[in-house]
Amino acid sequence: MSIDTIFILSQNGEILAHRIFKGLKRKDTLPEFYTQFVQFFRGTNADKEYPIIRIKDALYPFVTFSDIIIGAIVTEEIPVLQLFATLFLILDVLKASFPNESSEKLKQNLHTIGIMLDSVFDYGYPQITQKHVLESIVRPGGIIEKIEEKIIGRQNVQKETVSLLEKYIDGQADVREHSQYRLPEIKGEEEVYFDVIEFLDCVFDKNGRILIEEINGEIKVDCNLSGLPELFVFLNQTNQFNDYTVHECLLQKIDTYERERVLAFVPPSGTTTIFYYNIKGISIRPPFEFIPKLQFINNQVKIEFLLKNRPVRGQSYAVDEFHTKLTVPSGLTLGETEMAQGTLQQLENAILWRIGKLEIDSSIRLAVTFSSTEDQFNIIQQGNFLVQLKFVVNTFSPSQTKIDKVEVRNGAKVLTKKARNIAKSGYYEIRLN
Structure with a gap:
């Protein structure tokens, strides 16, 4: 072709x-x-x-x-x-x-x-x-910029750039192992950072019963190390994973994970997601409580949201970013609104409440009223009223999965290693009726 x-x-x-x-x-x-x-x-x-x-x-x-x-x-x-x-x-x-x-x-x-x-x-x-x-x-910030940083100020820049790229892309015989995602010739800042990100998927019915509840997590590494270092990542708990997949850089030593539950790999240059996991059958408790209320009164629909921060396992967390989207049946007209924090944006058959940050020990409220014609009101009551939440909570791990320790072999003697947890909403829905 x-x-x-x-x-x-x-x-x-x-x-x-x-x-x-x-x-x-x-x-x-x-x-x-x-x-x-x-x-x-x-x-x-x-x-x-x-x-x-x-x-x-x-x-x-x-x-x-x-x-x-x-x-x-x-x-x-x-x-x-x-x-x-x-x-x-x-x-x-x-x-x-x-x-x-x-x-x-x-x-x-x-x-x-x-x-x-x-x-x-x-x-x-x-x-x-x-x-x-x-x-x-x-x-x-990818490989081209790294090559430019490496060879800037030298003669025959174009020739050297092409030569290095050919080794990297074509995988010539004299290129060392793992070169398909690393450039050993590039000298890094000797830093490696990890993010353990967990996405919460939850669906609740009108009575607050849980229909779907699971966590999809990923571990990202931002590697700026020189040469061909080998990393060993120790997780505090892995037996709760129902399923997992790995980046190909872990495949050569996947038996190390299956046997010892340690992620052993030569990290790709830059930022890469190296590990995905899924957890089911776990009770998810986010650091907030969202209480909705739906009422139908005299051709009007009154909806109230109460959002409260709450501690989890004895520790309090601020919710760094919080958005709420309310979807309503067609035929409704937005009327009065009461809002203590954030901004409200009207969309087609929906409103978006951008709350911003939910501080520790705080609570905020939103009340909205919709109206309709009398002949449409009965149909509207049979329609779907849905709430979708979007949020980000830094330093919080819903499943308590954390990186206990990171060992670097074949690396610099002095380097920086850091790890953090982030919780985010995946598909988080509350059905009001």
């Missing part, structure tokens, strides 16, 4: 990046492609289908992300799904490297995006390239 051109456009038609492999004038057809995209695809779920535009003898398959269009130009028969798999690979790399960002952010990193495209295609032929390798090339 060979393509003529790979391109990335902004949603206003500006060419952000491209590589031409054959057909030098193919780039000149991109304005016509953009015209047809605006006419037939803008405003649709094009990114959830397999959209293709035809211009004369060429096909233009593409995918979209935020205000970015990623596409290819092909003039020969190809396996369509294989090509879309490659486009989605590029899409996933950009999503992971620039989350919630626009084309303006990509413009600041065009040189790394170009190198990433060169790694994906060889004269128009897609190559088998691992996603995390591409991410390490293109993301801000």
Whole structure:
């Protein structure tokens, strides 16, 4: 399978990046492609289908992300799904490297995006390239910036950069083990940081009974160590994990974890999630209590929320960020509101209460009133009233999973090691009726 051109456009038609492999004038057809995209695809779920535009003898398959269009130009028969798999690979790399960002952010990193495209295609032929390798090339603070930091001020910069990249990407025989996600030549700041992040998934019915209750956790490492160090991470408890998956850097010593419950690995450069786990059958007690109240009175719907901070296992925690979204049936009009803290934003059939920080030992209240016509009121009472919570609690571990100790072998004698816990909402829903 060979393509003529790979391109990335902004949603206003500006060419952000491209590589031409054959057909030098193919780039000149991109304005016509953009015209047809605006006419037939803008405003649709094009990114959830397999959209293709035809211009004369060429096909233009593409995918979209935020205000970015990623596409290819092909003039020969190809396996369509294989090509879309490659486009989605590029899409996933950009999503992971620039989350919630626009084309303006990509413009600041065009040189790394170009190198990433060169790694994906060889004269128009897609190559088998691992996603995390591409991410390490293109993301801000990634491998390209590390190479630039390493060789800045030297002569033959371009030659040295290309040589180092070839070793890193192609995996030549003389490159040492683990080089697919580390550059031993780069000297780091001799720091390694860990985040144990737990996402709380809970669903409650109108009587407060728990329908779903589980924790999905992940351990992230931000490694800025030199050479090829080996890390040994000791967790305080692992027997409560119902399931787990690991980054490939742990696969060579997965028996160490299964036998001793110790994570042993050579860490990738930069930030990587090395371990995922799932916990079911555990009672989740967040450091707050959320009490909703729903009333139907004379063609009006009155809803009240009481949010109170509370200690967990004898210790108090501030909730660093708290948002509440209330979704209501259509046909309701927002009326009076009483709010002691935060801001209220009205959405379509919903309101968003941005509370901000919930301090220790504090409590806040929100009361809202909706009204409807008399003929719609009975239908509205049968509709769904849902509350979704979004929150972040630093230094808190719902499952009490923590990193007890980290050992670094083959590393610098003096280095910094730190670990912290963070709790976040996953899918946290309360059904009011």
